[in-house]
Amino acid sequence: MSPTATMIFLSLQIIISFLFTATASSSPPGGFTIDVINRRSTSNSSSSSRFSKTDDGELGSPYANTVFTTSEYLMKLQIGTPPVEIEALIDTGSDIVWTQCLPCLSCYDQQAPIFDPSKSSTYKEKPCNEDPNNPCRYETHYADQSYSKGTFATETVTFQSTTGQPFVMPETTIGCGHNNSLASAPAASGIIGLARGDSSLITQMGQNFYSFFSYCFSRKETSKLNFGSNAVVSGDGTVSTTMFTRTEKPIFYYLNLDAISVGENRVETLGTPFYSLEGNIIIDSGTTYTYLPDSFCNKVKDAVDSVVKVAREPFSGDMFCYKTADTEIFPVITMHFSGGADLVLDKYNMYDNTGDSYCLAISCVGPTEDAIFGNRAQNNWLIGYDTSSELVSFKSTDCAALY
Numbered sequence: 001m002s003p004t005a006t007m008i009f010l011s012l013q014i015i016i017s018f019l020f021t022a023t024a025s026s027s028p029p030g031g032f033t034i035d036v037i038n039r040r041s042t043s044n045s046s047s048s049s050r051f052s053k054t055d056d057g058e059l060g061s062p063y064a065n066t067v068f069t070t071s072e073y074l075m076k077l078q079i080g081t082p083p084v085e086i087e088a089l090i091d092t093g094s095d096i097v098w099t100q101c102l103p104c105l106s107c108y109d110q111q112a113p114i115f116d117p118s119k120s121s122t123y124k125e126k127p128c129n130e131d132p133n134n135p136c137r138y139e140t141h142y143a144d145q146s147y148s149k150g151t152f153a154t155e156t157v158t159f160q161s162t163t164g165q166p167f168v169m170p171e172t173t174i175g176c177g178h179n180n181s182l183a184s185a186p187a188a189s190g191i192i193g194l195a196r197g198d199s200s201l202i203t204q205m206g207q208n209f210y211s212f213f214s215y216c217f218s219r220k221e222t223s224k225l226n227f228g229s230n231a232v233v234s235g236d237g238t239v240s241t242t243m244f245t246r247t248e249k250p251i252f253y254y255l256n257l258d259a260i261s262v263g264e265n266r267v268e269t270l271g272t273p274f275y276s277l278e279g280n281i282i283i284d285s286g287t288t289y290t291y292l293p294d295s296f297c298n299k300v301k302d303a304v305d306s307v308v309k310v311a312r313e314p315f316s317g318d319m320f321c322y323k324t325a326d327t328e329i330f331p332v333i334t335m336h337f338s339g340g341a342d343l344v345l346d347k348y349n350m351y352d353n354t355g356d357s358y359c360l361a362i363s364c365v366g367p368t369e370d371a372i373f374g375n376r377a378q379n380n381w382l383i384g385y386d387t388s389s390e391l392v393s394f395k396s397t398d399c400a401a402l403y
């Protein structure tokens with residue numbers, strides 16, 4: 001889920017003392033793993049899975065017979081003292097860690113009780129410009145119209161690792177949101193931003209010690225999120241590609257997509273405006289589908305259409321949907337990331353069952369929109385982010401069978 005441009009930081013100084021607090025915590029040395037909850041919801045419109053993209057209004061009624069699936073991955077964490085459990089979306093496409101907070105100016109329905117900072121002994125509003133009477137406000141907007149507005153605070157955040165040991169991060173900067181809207185509500189209490197940026201959870205864990213995280217998203221109920229040494233992705237079948245930063249959008253993890261193969265037909269980004277040597281697609285755990293710019297996307301869609309022998313559903317608009325129950329009729333899709341990271345995707349990664357048809361889980365966007373490698377395509381891949389050597393590694397894995 002990628003934030004739009006409006007993000008107001010009244011304080012530029014975020015003190016990173018977390019490297020030291022992290023090592024003093026009660027975590028097992030080296031790393032830890034936490035459980036991830038997969039929540040799927042269905043809707044009539046594919047726009048609900050467009051987390052990272054502003055709705056262009058093209059969609060809606062043409063989809064009356066089509067049910068699209070949105071996959072969200074959430075983690076439990078505890079905030080405050082005494083600790084209160086919340087559930088938040090895991091989002092590599094944004095940086096702020098926020099939760100809904102009392103008192104609400106406007107809150108959406110969530111499953112867990114809303115966090116009440118007045119009941120926590122460790123909650124401290126974060127002053128702006130070191131002026132204790134001037135709490136620092138934040139405002140973050142996401143491309144799917146979700147937003148959160150509130151006050152930055154420092155608070156104790158606790159993660160329950162799968163070994164039963166808690167990992168405690170005192171004085172973590174969180175956004176305490178008093179006016180919030182989440183397009184996929186009700187469910188999550190907030191969002192855990194894992195992108196780059198000072199207020200991201202990863203940055204706050206400390207660059208030197210915890211510069212690694214990885215996840216493995218399954219189709220079933222539970223998946224895993226790993227930090228530190230638990231997050232190393234290695235062994236047979238592991239492929240890696242370089243991550244890039246772009247100055248105009250510095251929080252995102254950009255990868256460089258060289259080509260997509262549709263069966264044996266390799267469609268190159270070279271020769272299209274999408275071609276880049278410095279990162280052309282954002283890897284995002286908070287967006288369901290994959291988004292590609294028209295110039296390249298239409299070539300990929302045409303390549304799929306030329307292989308599939310069933311007629312395309314006329315109502316499906318810019319989505320490519322086919323009335324069939326048989327995924328065998330679809331070509332295998334391979335994503336070729338720079339440096340030889342070729343991801344041969346499963347049919348499930350690329351074809352979404354929408355009732356009585358299957359739709360290609362790729363959407364074409366305009367040239368100024370972000371290209372996004374979404375979580376549907378990442379399903380059943382163990383994906384490691386190494387922010388110290390700027391590599392993303394992929395290993396084909398049955399995520400439900402892990403651990």
Ligand SMILES: *[C@@H]1O[C@H](CO)[C@@H](O)[C@H](O)[C@H]1NC(C)=O
Pocket residue numbers: 042043044067
């Ligand atoms: C689709 O939308 C209509 C009208 O909003 C609603 O009545 C119907 O239940 C929806 N169908 C599905 C499968 O979500």
Ligand SMILES: *[C@@H]1O[C@H](CO)[C@@H](O)[C@H](O)[C@H]1NC(C)=O
Pocket residue numbers: 105106149179180
């Ligand atoms: C909450 O924020 C929205 C979006 O900016 C705004 O329209 C609305 O008036 C705000 N609500 C309150 C109660 O402040």
